Amino acid sequence: MLPVSSSRQSPPPSPKMASPSSLSLATVSRRGSESPSKKALNLSFADLPSDLLGTIMSYLVLEDNIRASSVCKSWREAAVSVRIVDKHPWLMCFRKRGNLVELRDPLHWNLYTLSLPELADSTVGYSRDGWLLMDKTRSKDVFFFNPFSREVITLPECELDFDRIAFSCPPTSDNCVVVAIRFPDYSATISTCHPGDDKWVTATFPNHIRAHKLSNLVYQNDRFYCFNSEGTLSSFNPSSCRWSYICAPKLRCPYIYDGKYACKEKAVSLAEKEGELFVIFTCSNERPMVYKLLVSLKWEEMSTSTFDGLTIFLGFCNSELRTNLPWMRNNIYFSRFGYNRKRCVSYSFDESRYNPCKEWQNWIELCPPQSLWLDPPPKNVLDLMLSSLHNN
Incomplete structure (x- = not known):
């Protein structure tokens, strides 16, 4: 019977298979120390500047504006700020x-x-x-x-x-x-x-x-x-x-x-x-x-x-x-x-x-x-x- 390997010797899980709950403190620590260039590559739409998000949201009709506001906090704030309930003539x-x-x-x-x-x-x-x-x-x-x-x-x-x-x-x-x-x-x-x-x-x-x-x-x-x-x-x-x-x-x-x-x-x-x-x-x-x-x-x-x-x-x-x-x-x-x-x-x-x-x-x-x-x-x-x- 092969000996049981310790947790330190086991290979790390694949990033595609890992869940948020399975991430170790070491993994979180390494992410926190990422270089600015790597952080830039990990940006999402939620990280867009508020004025740019507001401009994008302003082109949405009311129904799509409401849907977009449920994505995240920054999207919700941008969507609400430009939400047009009244229609201009x-x-x-x-x-x-x-x-x-x-x-x-x-x-x-x-x-x-x-x-x-x-x-x-x-x-x-x-x-x-x-x-x-x-x-x-x-x-x-x-x-x-x-x-x-x-x-x-x-x-x-x-x-x-x-x-x-x-x-x-x-x-x-x-x-x-x-x-x-x-x-x-x-x-x-x-x-x-x-x-x-x-x-x-x-x-x-x-x-x-x-x-x-x-x-x-x-x-x-x-x-x-x-x-x-x-x-x-x-x-x-x-x-x-x-x-x-x-x-x-x-x-x-x-x-x-x-x-x-x-x-x-x-x-x-x-x-x-x-x-x-x-x-x-x-x-x-x-x-x-x-x-x-x-x-x-x-x-x-x-x-x-x-x-x-x-x-x-x-x-x-x-x-x-x-x-x-x-x-x-x-x-x-x-x-x-x-x-x-x-x-x-x-x-x-x-x-x-x-x-x-x-x-x-x-x-x-x-x-x-x-x-x-x-x-x-x-x-x-x-x-x-x-x-x-x-x-x-």
Whole structure:
């Protein structure tokens, strides 16, 4: 019988067959004393720098982001830091001639072109929930259009030469109401209509102020809101047909000094998010100013410290707000692309500057009328492109 060998004389187990529990202290000690060159060869994806991991994770859809976060601690931290629960809107740009429109992703700079003959000789009045509210330039026809399904829902002719128009919810809903407003001197003329109605209902209300430089219309909690550069927030309740020309304390325009306008090319926009109203003032290349209406009906100016990751998408027809976009936080994105045609013009509150840095002379430069923010963005752009090719 052969003698039993001691543990010191037995050959070490193969690295492929060894389990973590069978590793001896000597093995661990030897690994701990590995040279830097050997350590570099043993690096894994978990050892990637956090900023590089975050960049990789930012390209994952939400489902894959959640799966990746279960790999290890460093992956989880990177995945959570860039996890986008909110989806950012896309920019839809209408060309001055023809039936082609451009869809642009402001985050990844992707560009897609669609042919939409249904929009010939039409202008956009409002956008919400993937639907566009259009009106013919040479007639009084107003209609809904869905650029993804190409569904058209007609409305009766609108006799009112309106300044602003908006709708409460998708036209496929039973609760949808369309409101068109015109502001003659010291009065407000309002027309309302529901999809399926035979005609619009029009009423005129005293306004007591001369409204000019109007914001877009915003629907919230059964009311349509509008703001003007005189600092007045007005509202209309279509259910009770009640107009309130001032429903909050006046908010003095921040670009007025010594009773004179600091810049004639100033503009005001209105947006809402989860029941809160926000007013955004812009004036050429000056710093945009954002105010939130508190529950106490007081206006609070948003500063860099209170912005808290908010992202604003500003446009001529509509504005959108998001609160969970890690790579776009504390920014205002305007509906104009820069001259390189790759990214939107934006203002960073963290850096206190426009990107690209340029002397913007007026509101139209930053928010051209022929562009709007489309929410929600297309779920499958490839299917959308194939559908466009098939229909043409």
